[in-house]
Amino acid sequence: MRFKRTLTATAVAASLLTLATACEDPAKAGPPAAPPSATAGAPAQASPAADAAAPASLAEVQAYLQKFTSCERLGTDPKDDRLPATDDTKDGNWAVAERGVCTDVKRHGDILIYRVSDMKTFQQAYYDHTMKMIEQGDGGFGNFSRTIVGKGFVVVPTKTKTAVDLVNSDLRILTCNPGFAVPAGYKREKPLVDHCGLTDFVSSKDGDGSKNLEEPHDPSTEGPEVPGQPATGSLGLASAGSMAELKKLVHPLYIDCTEMTVTDEHVQSIDYKPVVDREGPAAWGVKERAVCGKLGGAQRAHDLNWLDTVSDMKTLQSKAKAAQLADLKDDGRILATQNKLLVGTNIAVEVNRKANLNGLYQLQFLYLNCEPGFTAPAGYRLERAQVDGCVLTNFER
Known part of the structure; x- marks a missing residue:
């Protein structure tokens, strides 16, 4: 894994x-x-x-x-x-x-x-x-x-x-x-x-670093910017066989799951809005769902992140696309309290904090971006999502 x-x-x-x-x-x-x-x-x-x-x-x-x-x-x-x-x-x-x-x-x-x-x-x-x-x-x-x-x-x-x-x-x-x-x-x-x-490997976001020899190349997508969705190839995505494996993968370096609750109930706070909504996990193609962080009570909740094992990734991405486009429709921006959906092959994580995003990119989770006309500069990953009009990427504006 x-x-x-x-x-x-x-x-x-x-x-x-x-x-x-x-x-x-x-x-x-x-x-x-x-x-x-x-x-x-x-x-x-x-x-x-x-x-x-x-x-x-x-x-x-x-x-x-x-x-x-x-x-x-x-x-x-x-x-x-x-x-x-x-x-x-x-x-x-x-x-x-x-x-x-x-x-x-x-x-x-x-x-x-x-x-x-x-x-x-x-x-x-x-x-x-x-x-x-x-x-x-x-x-x-x-x-x-x-x-x-x-x-x-x-x-x-x-x-x-x-x-x-x-x-x-x-x-x-x-x-x-x-x-x-x-x-x-x-x-x-x-x-x-x-x-x-x-x-002797130089990693870089500006595209000037060492060439990643593992990266599949498609001449039609190479250049100073890579528009649209790639025609071929993937460097692979994160995977896990169970919620326990997913927790082990991300905790404690990338997400603090010291306090984790496995639940089908809808949980959110004023500061952290999950991607999967009140319809419930099953309607989103999610098999099992957990929330990491302090749920609050007498005090406000904080550091909330959601872990999902996914039985139907296309359904999850389709619903996430619709929610993202609805959010963008108002002012062209994603709500600051809205968590981002990062996906693997059969797992997903909904995160809000920048430090968590960076860590998960290292594990080969990619962000589902459905913003119309979105492109990523050379040097970033840009791969096909399972729904049209979206890409998987590790680039953020």
């Missing part, structure tokens, strides 16, 4: 958050998820450039980077406007000895450079920060960041294409998000700390 596709990992550090945020698309829409985790089945390989001497200066790092990409006008002045505005690495927790920045003239971007005195300390701090952000509710934290490690240094390019150029060397992207995995055809290596991974 695992799937195919990937996401990369987190911001370099609290000190790199400013730059990492700038490196990521503000929409933060998750791309496809991946096969078995790089951290679970990765070969026990050494860190990048294990036999090489660590650079003694930023100029030596610059010279190394110039073998693979443009790295001009090296600067170390804290007032250099190419550097992030904040620098929390000065607290000493990240073993950063020196930092600087150079410009990739070829790709029209910059490369932040950190010379690190203890790479294991840096990687542990990176892992700890990732876990902290996930615990605070950002389950997709760090997806698409470009944290690239070498022997004694770390670089963060602002442009995706720069990252692709750099990982064609012995440099690797460090990833610590538990949902991270690597597509077939790319390297999976072991870093200096547990529960992380190193890879």
Whole structure:
């Protein structure tokens, strides 16, 4: 019960958050998820450039980077406007000895450079920060960041294409998000700390990242944008054999189902409106239905998400389409409290929070979008739904 596709990992550090945020698309829409985790089945390989001497200066790092990409006008002045505005690495927790920045003239971007005195300390701090952000509710934290490690240094390019150029060397992207995995055809290596991974796969929402070699290609749908529904191919969707399997799949990293109620009754709150309405699950093609989160009582309900095992996916999608079009008819927008329907092959999840959406995209659930004229940019999944006029996608406006 695992799937195919990937996401990369987190911001370099609290000190790199400013730059990492700038490196990521503000929409933060998750791309496809991946096969078995790089951290679970990765070969026990050494860190990048294990036999090489660590650079003694930023100029030596610059010279190394110039073998693979443009790295001009090296600067170390804290007032250099190419550097992030904040620098929390000065607290000493990240073993950063020196930092600087150079410009990739070829790709029209910059490369932040950190010379690190203890790479294991840096990687542990990176892992700890990732876990902290996930615990605070950002389950997709760090997806698409470009944290690239070498022997004694770390670089963060602002442009995706720069990252692709750099990982064609012995440099690797460090990833610590538990949902991270690597597509077939790319390297999976072991870093200096547990529960992380190193890879030469660059994940990106802008379409400039590494090519996902698992993706089926149809020449008629390739281009800067992919209009309409794809003619062929699917990367596969999530599946589960029972409600217990579905809960195990999503809990606790992607949806908190510590409090879960299996029921056929219609449950909703002022803040969370489910997709399946008062007609009841059976009328929507749903076999079994559960709600996760606090149902409320003396206090308002919160964090409500619905899990569905589906006996008739076409019926579910048809009714969801009608409801979505009715919602769009008023002002062209989906109601803010309306949950989104994410589907697999025989299961569905109704979610509202952005962090939950990003996590479920990693598991290869896709959002049923029935907005007339909807398209998705290159680099996102866009697949046929079971009803005309709708698509399955991981792109959100």
